Amino acid sequence: MVGSVLLARMRAESDLRGLEVRFFSTSNPGGAAPPGGVSRRLADALDLASLRRCDVVLSCQGGSYTARTYGPLRASGWEGYWIDAASALRMQDDATLILDPVNGDIIRERLAAGCRNFIGANCTVSLLLMAVGGLFKAGWVEWITTMTYQAVSGAGSRRLTELASQIVRLAAPAGSHRDSPSVTVEAAMTRAIRDAGFPTAEIGAPLACNVLPWIDRPVENGQTREEWKASVEATKILGSPNPLRIDGVCARVDSLRCHSQALCIKLDRDVPIADVEAVLRSGNPWVRVVDNSQEATLRQLTPAAVTGNLEVAIGRLRKLGTGPRHIGAFTVGDQLLWGAAEPLRRMLGILREAC
Numbered sequence: 001m002v003g004s005v006l007l008a009r010m011r012a013e014s015d016l017r018g019l020e021v022r023f024f025s026t027s028n029p030g031g032a033a034p035p036g037g038v039s040r041r042l043a044d045a046l047d048l049a050s051l052r053r054c055d056v057v058l059s060c061q062g063g064s065y066t067a068r069t070y071g072p073l074r075a076s077g078w079e080g081y082w083i084d085a086a087s088a089l090r091m092q093d094d095a096t097l098i099l100d101p102v103n104g105d106i107i108r109e110r111l112a113a114g115c116r117n118f119i120g121a122n123c124t125v126s127l128l129l130m131a132v133g134g135l136f137k138a139g140w141v142e143w144i145t146t147m148t149y150q151a152v153s154g155a156g157s158r159r160l161t162e163l164a165s166q167i168v169r170l171a172a173p174a175g176s177h178r179d180s181p182s183v184t185v186e187a188a189m190t191r192a193i194r195d196a197g198f199p200t201a202e203i204g205a206p207l208a209c210n211v212l213p214w215i216d217r218p219v220e221n222g223q224t225r226e227e228w229k230a231s232v233e234a235t236k237i238l239g240s241p242n243p244l245r246i247d248g249v250c251a252r253v254d255s256l257r258c259h260s261q262a263l264c265i266k267l268d269r270d271v272p273i274a275d276v277e278a279v280l281r282s283g284n285p286w287v288r289v290v291d292n293s294q295e296a297t298l299r300q301l302t303p304a305a306v307t308g309n310l311e312v313a314i315g316r317l318r319k320l321g322t323g324p325r326h327i328g329a330f331t332v333g334d335q336l337l338w339g340a341a342e343p344l345r346r347m348l349g350i351l352r353e354a355c
Helices: 002-011 048-052 063-075 100-113 121-136 156-178 182-193 227-237 273-281 296-298 336-353
Strands: 056-058 082-085 093-096 117-122 141-150 248-252 258-267 288-289 312-319 328-336
Touching: 002 288, 002 336, 048 063, 056 063, 056 227, 063 082, 063 312, 082 336, 093 336, 100 121, 100 227, 100 336, 117 156, 117 336, 121 141, 121 227, 121 258, 121 288, 121 312, 121 328, 121 336, 141 227, 156 182, 273 288, 273 312, 296 312, 328 336
Parallel strands: 056 082, 082 117, 093 117, 141 248, 288 312
Antiparallel strands: 141 258, 258 328, 312 328
16 A cells, blocks of 8 residues: 555656656566556566666565565665665664654765665654654653554555455444444444454454554563554654653554544643644644644544645644643544655655755
8 A cells, every 4th residue: 555655646746757667566577567667567576686776676565575685685785775664674773764854854964974774664653753743853852652543554455455344244234223223233233343254364353343452563561562663763763862752552443544643742841832832833844733622623633634635633732631741632644645655755855866
């Protein structure tokens, strides 16, 4: 899904104009290539000789492809630029995490210093920093807890397709009891969700009309790896000399392609909400601060409203009852855009400017 969205964005912004483009595939080498390449056929993405002819390799194939290809390609003497959406190289010392509206100065410094590996960060981390980057620039953040509600598309296209199958399975009991009391409708749908034949092979559990508060594998201290990424990747993106204090609980929900996050932000000072909003707006041109009203929230601060939009919305901003330096917020962003595809295509643009 990231590759499809990325190519659409590149075409919309004319990113490929003037470039010699070769399209590669692991699953369909020899098949028909998208228009705009130097060949009508897809090249084999495991063919190192073909990859070595490229000045830039831009990959959306996932970590297993990176693990299989990157090392041998470098060992063969290739000195090109590797731009990747996968997590495999993120924490390596010779890799720079890319989110240029937030860390464009760091990206350009690393590029000038000879860095050749530019890696997209975790989608929730990127969307968090797009939303609250202004507070970090101001130096006001002491710590953040983030409770994420992550769209199924973040788990891949097969999971989204399975979610659609789950929804179809729930439509039958819901429709057959349309005129029944609500408790009857609920009971029929719950039985369908718990049925042994309910499709869960890809997701691992029912997701339709459900919440799964576990993403990725376990790590130390009871965290999942998805939760662990928040601090370590944000620290690396911002180039902080000390680990940023960010933690929370990551959950998968049946939203299609937008990640939401409920935030508790402890500031290092007592700041009026109006000043917080002004600093958030100054973070980057794509932040949209949503008024803390029912009408604005329901119209602008939902996955359905934000899907397909480059703006990252943040709202429900208020002082929490736990203390005058505690700020509550809720943010929504399209994880297939700023959470995945957009930093990659913008990195290619930075390379073109520099080279």
